[in-house]
Amino acid sequence: QVQLHESGGGLVQPGGSLRLSCAASGNIITITTMGWHRQAPGKQRELVATITRDGRTNYGDFVKGRFTISRNNAETTISLQMDSLEPEDTAVYYCSAQRVGSDYHYWGQGTQVAVSS
Numbered sequence: 262q263v264q265l266h267e268s269g270g271g272l273v274q275p276g277g278s279l280r281l282s283c284a285a286s287g288n289i290i291t292i293t294t295m296g297w298h299r300q301a302p303g304k305q306r307e308l309v310a311t312i313t314r315d316g317r318t319n320y321g322d323f324v325k326g327r328f329t330i331s332r333n334n335a336e337t338t339i340s341l342q343m344d345s346l347e348p349e350d351t352a353v354y355y356c357s358a359q360r361v362g363s364d365y366h367y368w369g370q371g372t373q374v375a376v377s378s
Contacts, residue, residue, distance in 0.1 A: 263287045264367075269282050272377065273375070274377070276345060279374060280341070280342050282339070283356030286337070292360060292361065294358070295311065295357065295358045295359070296311030296330070297311075297354055299352035300371075304352075306355070307323075309341065310324065329341070350376050353374075354374050
């Protein structure tokens with residue numbers, strides 16, 4: 262089993278920045294790509310960003326260069342630096358980790374991000 266622990270959410274004004282972190286624990290050798298998804302009220306969960314074990318990244322179209330995902334050398338923690346935040350970025354952000362050789366994903370509990378003046 263793998264556990265994912267998110268931190269770093271909060272309230273920020275439009276144009277501000279936040280940094281989310283997600284630490285994986287447990288049987289971490291079984292996970293490969295990690296990433297972030299988000300879900301706003303009344304909307305479907307959508308991809309924010311993913312990063313593979315060798316550092317390849319993928320971002321949702323709405324990111325437009327505002328967010329940067331990174332992964333530590335031990336491959337157990339990922340971060341999401343979010344800049345130029347907009348009210349439309351308000352959502353619960355979930356950390357995910359894909360199990361090797363499978364489409365199965367582990368999920369964190371989610372952390373709330375609110376962008377408002």
